[in-house]
Amino acid sequence: MKPRHKRFLLIGIALTLLAGATALVLNAFNDNLVFFHTPSEVAAGKAPQGRTFRIGGMVVAGSVQRAADGQTVRFMITDTAQVVPVVYKGALPDLFKEAKGAVAQGKLGADGVFTASEVLAKHDENYMPPEAKDAIDQAHATAKTLK
Known part of the structure; x- marks a missing residue:
């Protein structure tokens, strides 16, 4: 094999390894990517199912209900336009209260819960994530245009 062909072979192997490594990194990044959705987006079907x-x-x-096991909590979350039921098993943060802001991370079931x-x-009392504030403002604007 000529030196020129050896060089092309090495470059081809290096590019293949680089492409494989890039694919693995992008796959790991995609699996760990978590998006924010509002209850209105969930109701409109824009949120991913099972992700x-x-x-x-x-x-x-008045929506917070604690199960008899002492761990499971059911509550409703709203952006003032739509409401989504949430189920959580575990200890809630100390600042979690009714009529206050909250963010939950998890998956949407086929039943809409x-x-x-x-x-x-x-x-x-004064802080609200920018995404949540924008979502609430959008929900108000949408509700006004529908009336």
Whole structure:
């Protein structure tokens, strides 16, 4: 084999290895990517079914129900336009309260119930994630145009 052919072979092998490594990195990145969706987007079918994402909004007052096992909690989350039921098994954050902001991470079931693996509560009275604030503002604007 001529030196020129050996060089092409080595370059081809290096490019194949680089493409394989790039594919593995992109696959790992895609598996760990978590998007934020609002209850309105979930109701409109824009949220992925069976894939992890975050949903945020306000916890509906009077919707928090604790199961007899002491671990399972059911509540509703809203962006003031739509409501999505959430089920979470575990300890809730201390700042989690009705009529306050919360973000849940988990998967949407075929029955429309969001099964959360993690629940986050906002830190103080004035803070709201920019995505949640924008979503609530959009929901208000949409509700006004529909009336």
